[in-house]
Amino acid sequence: MALEWVVLGYAAGAEAIMLLLLTLPGIDPLRKGLITVTRNLLKPFMSIVPFCLFLLMDIYWKYETRPTCESPDSCSPSEHLRHQKSIMKSQRNALLIASALVFYWLLYSVTSLVVRINQLNNRLEKMKNRD
Structure with missing residues (x-):
């Protein structure tokens, strides 16, 4: 299961980097190529949505089937620690999702929005050149 979380982490990181590069001011020459790359990657990145839902169901299933320590005497300290670590991992994974x-x-x-702004700027330039 760790590989799934690594893949999701890398995908979220790639999305964050692309988002950062799209919103940085001053890189207008690179922006046109970056917009093309991003638009082509949006469809493959759409697979993240069902993948996240699957991983969310996995977290829920682990939560529902976990052993419970109903009284303080029923669990050893190592079992209690393992239970707490499992909860922390589930919370971290939910945050990643x-x-x-x-x-x-x-x-x-x-x-x-960037594509729409570029279209409007091109239309404005055509209107200025026409007049």
């Missing part, structure tokens, strides 16, 4: 989904949504929105 949320960040991957938010970065995808932001990347999609920012890419759409």
